[in-house]
Amino acid sequence: SGKVSFKPSICTADELHYVTVSNSDWRLALWRYKPSPEAPPRNHPLLLLSGVGTNAIGYDLSPESSFARYMCGRGFDTWILEVRGAGLSILVSDSKDVESSAMAMSQQLETSVNNVVNGAPFANQQLTSVNNVQRNFGKFELDTELDDVPNGEAETTAWDETILVTEFTETFMRLSERVSGFLSESQSRIMSAKFFDQISKLFEGSLIFERFKDVRERLLRLLEGRQNSGVVAQIRDLSQKLVDILVEGQRSVSPQLFDVQNRLMTTINDFQKQLDFIANYDWGFDQCLEEDIPAVMEYVRERSKPKDGRLFAIGHSMGGMLLYARLSKCSYEGRDPGFVAIVTLGSSLDFSSSNSVLKTLLPLADPAQALNVPAVPLGSLLAAAYPLASRPPYILSWLNDLISAQDMLHPELFKKLVLNNFCTIPAKLVLQLASSLREGGMKDSRGAFYKDHLHKTDVHVLALAGDRDLICPPEAVKETVKAFPKHLATYKVFGEPSGPHYAHYDLVGGRLAVEHLYPSVIDFLTRHD
Numbered sequence: 001s002g003k004v005s006f007k008p009s010i011c012t013a014d015e016l017h018y019v020t021v022s023n024s025d026w027r028l029a030l031w032r033y034k035p036s037p038e039a040p041p042r043n044h045p046l047l048l049l050s051g052v053g054t055n056a057i058g059y060d061l062s063p064e065s066s067f068a069r070y071m072c073g074r075g076f077d078t079w080i081l082e083v084r085g086a087g088l089s090i091l092v093s094d095s096k097d098v099e100s101s102a103m104a105m106s107q108q109l110e111t112s113v114n115n116v117v118n119g120a121p122f123a124n125q126q127l128t129s130v131n132n133v134q135r136n137f138g139k140f141e142l143d144t145e146l147d148d149v150p151n152g153e154a155e156t157t158a159w160d161e162t163i164l165v166t167e168f169t170e171t172f173m174r175l176s177e178r179v180s181g182f183l184s185e186s187q188s189r190i191m192s193a194k195f196f197d198q199i200s201k202l203f204e205g206s207l208i209f210e211r212f213k214d215v216r217e218r219l220l221r222l223l224e225g226r227q228n229s230g231v232v233a234q235i236r237d238l239s240q241k242l243v244d245i246l247v248e249g250q251r252s253v254s255p256q257l258f259d260v261q262n263r264l265m266t267t268i269n270d271f272q273k274q275l276d277f278i279a280n281y282d283w284g285f286d287q288c289l290e291e292d293i294p295a296v297m298e299y300v301r302e303r304s305k306p307k308d309g310r311l312f313a314i315g316h317s318m319g320g321m322l323l324y325a326r327l328s329k330c331s332y333e334g335r336d337p338g339f340v341a342i343v344t345l346g347s348s349l350d351f352s353s354s355n356s357v358l359k360t361l362l363p364l365a366d367p368a369q370a371l372n373v374p375a376v377p378l379g380s381l382l383a384a385a386y387p388l389a390s391r392p393p394y395i396l397s398w399l400n401d402l403i404s405a406q407d408m409l410h411p412e413l414f415k416k417l418v419l420n421n422f423c424t425i426p427a428k429l430v431l432q433l434a435s436s437l438r439e440g441g442m443k444d445s446r447g448a449f450y451k452d453h454l455h456k457t458d459v460h461v462l463a464l465a466g467d468r469d470l471i472c473p474p475e476a477v478k479e480t481v482k483a484f485p486k487h488l489a490t491y492k493v494f495g496e497p498s499g500p501h502y503a504h505y506d507l508v509g510g511r512l513a514v515e516h517l518y519p520s521v522i523d524f525l526t527r528h529d
Contacts, residue, residue: 001017001018001019001020001027001299002017002018003015003016003017003032004016004017004018004098008088010057010088010420011029011031011056011088012031012057012060013031013032013033013056013060013068013080014032014033014034014072015031015032015034016029016030016031016032016088017029017030017031017032017079017299017303018030018090018098019295019296019299020295021084021291021292021295022291022295023291024084024291025091025092026084026089026090026091026292027089027090027091027092027098028081028082028083028084028089028292028295028296029056029081029082029086029087029088029089029090030079030080030081030082030296030299030300031056031060031068031079031080031082032077032078032079032303033060033068033069033071033072033077033078033079033080034072034077035072035075035076035077035078036072036073036074036075039073039074039075040074040075041075042075042076042077042529043306043307043308043529044076044304044306044308044310044311044312044340044529045076045077045078045079045300045301045303045304045306045311045312046071046076046077046078046079046311046312046313046314046525047079047081047296047297047300047311047312047313047314048067048068048071048078048079048080048081048313048314048315048316048319049081049083049313049314049315049316049318049319049320049322049323050080050081050082050083050086050316050317050318050319051316051317051318051319051346051504052317052318052425052429052433053086053376053378053379053422053423053424053425054086054317054421054422054423055082055086055087055088055420055421055422055423056068056080056081056082056087056088057087057416057417057420057421058316058417058421058505058508058509059080059316059508059509060080061413061416061417061421061509062413062416065409065410065413065509065511065514066509067508067509067513067518068080070514070518071521071522074522076312076525077304079296079300081292081293081296083288083292084283084287084288084292085280085281085283085423085424085425085426086423087423091280281424281426281427281428282426282428283426283428283429284426284428284429284431284432285318285321285322285325285429285432285433285442286432286444286445288322289322289325289326289329290329293322293326297311297338301338308340309338310338310339310340311338311339311340312339312340312341312342312343312525312528312529313339313342313343314342314343314344314345314521315342315343315344315345315347316344316345316346316347316507316508317345317346317347317471317472317504318347318433319344319345319347320342320344320345320346320347320348320463321347321348321349321433321436321442323339323342323344323347324344324347324349324450324451324454324480325349325442325444325450326339327339327342327454327457327459327461328349328450328451328452328453328454328457329444329450329453330457331453331454331456331457332448332453332456337457337459339459340459340460340528340529341459341460341461341462341524341525341528342459342460342461342462343461343462343463343464343521343524343525344461344462344463344464344477345464345507345508346464346465346466346469346471346472346477346504346507347463347472347477347480348436348441348472348476348477348479348480349436349441349442349449349450349451349480349483350436350440350441350442350451350476350479350480351436351437351441351472351476351479352436352437352438352439352440352441352479353475353476353479354472354473354475354476354479355473355475356437356470356471356472356473356476357402357470357471358437358471359437376424376425376427376430377424378422378423378424378425379422379423379424380424382399382418382419382422383418383419383422385399386415386418386419400414401468401470401503402470402471402503402504403417403418403503403504403505404417404503404504404505404506404510405466405468405495405500405501405502405503405506405510406501407500407511408500408501408502408503408506408510408511408512409505409506409509409510409511410511413509417505417509432445441479441480451480451483452483454480454483454484455483455484455485457484457485457488458488459488460488460489460490460524460528461481461484461488461489461490462490462492462520462521462524463477463478463480463481463489463490463491463492464477464492464493464494464507464517464520464521465477465478465491465492465493465494465507466493466494466495466501466502466503466504466506466507467493467494467495467496467501467502468495468501468502468503468506469502469503469504469507470503470504471504472504474493477491477493478491490524492520494506494507494513494516494517500512500516502517
């Protein structure tokens with residue numbers, strides 16, 4: 001953990017810090033905005049949390065439209081967290097690689113935006129690898145076709161059995177660890193079966209095919225079982241047996257096949273790339289709540305040194321949901337949540353009584369199974385949709401209303417927001433967020449409602465809503481506010497019948513937020529500082 005010496009250009013904060021998450025290779029990006037020396041000194045630092053599938057840019061869109069700059073200009077030591085999988089947060093095991101990985105991530109983001117601006121095809125846009133993996137997830141295929149080699153011209157490739165056994169064993173173990181239980185057991189079985197089917201195509205119709213099928217079935221049964229040392233040993237033994245069969249097959253069918261070992265290695269390597277991708281997005285709301293937030297709060301406390309060890313926090317959309325969930329969880333466990341007061345912008349734990357557009361956008365029964373993918377590339381999808389939403393014949397213009405109300409965001413800033421602010425969302429996260437649409441609201445991993453313990457908190461809350469927020473309508477915001485003791489929670493809706501109106505993002509960076517909304521936030525924080 002610590003501040004990087006060379007900040008990527010995409011980071012417009014004063015400093016960029018990285019926080020290590022315990023028992024994980026995730027390094028979370030923290031954008032820091034140092035308090036203005038001309039502003040009154042404050043007693044507590046301020047932590048900003050973004051919405052689902054978004055990065056820090058939404059809080060600092062431009063010098064003229066910057067929630068973060070406004071707050072530090074009023075004296076608050078301001079930090080924006082990018083949770084795992086968002087923005088400049090990276091998955092890297094060696095701390096020495098943090099700065100180089102951050103630069104690579106920044107360049108990737110900038111390149112993807114330039115591709116969209118310059119009219120590059122969708123395939124070349126942001127997170128192409130995400131799209132490729134999603135296209136192949138559950139439909140794993142080898143890129144190269146079997147060569148037709150004339151009789152007498154084939155040469156048998158020498159097999160390095162040790163390498164193959166190791167590669168197979170590692171692949172099967174990673175499959176068992178990372179895919180089993182990711183979306184569902186059925187999806188895990190499908191992916192495992194597809195991998196074996198691809199290998200079996202190399203020897204279909206040969207004398208060894210039946211022996212291969214037997215080993216394949218035994219491996220599949222092991223992969224579905226719980227991991228222990230015995231399972232590991234059995235998988236290695238079966239990997240050796242599989243290689244022995246393939247070696248025999250190479251000899252018996254070599255006139256028909258050429259360079260089978262290279263084909264197998266290609267198949268294994270491609271499959272491992274898919275497993276790596278799945279591992280990157282094998283997390284959800286609970287990991288952000290229980291691992292990311294505590295690590296970052298401790299880091300900010302160490303750097304800002306508030307006398308009572310507490311922070312202010314502001315959360316937009318899912319960021320506010322994380323704050324609510326922390327208050328609930330700490331109340332249930334009898335712990336201090338570590339906040340003096342919190343502000344939520346367009347956030348709720350219970351959308352069931354509202355007409356949120358999320359009810360039509362998210363599959364309700366089983367989102368992860370319905371999506372049938374490990375992650376949703378929201379950034380790529382919005383970038384691809386942008387021309388259809390912003391240019392005639394405006395086929396997808398309704399998407400604009402989900403983000404910002406008419407005339408509340410300059411067209412260039414709206415373009416920057418759409419092309420820069422959105423990231424990829426894990427299916428696990430979608431699944432848990434979807435529980436907030438059902439009666440009783442969002443549940444934790446144990447199946448308990450987060451809303452149930454909010455009445456026990458002693459933290460003051462300011463909950464702000466937008467009158468034209470189609471994602472988190474005012475009635476959804478109010479539903480969560482009702483769970484708090486009345487003397488602790490303040491609820492306010494921004495927007496007037498005749499205008500101006502506030503949509504979901506306008507609460508953070510709308511054109512008039514600096515005049516109407518920001519002062520309300522400052523007044524609230526000042527009262528509790």
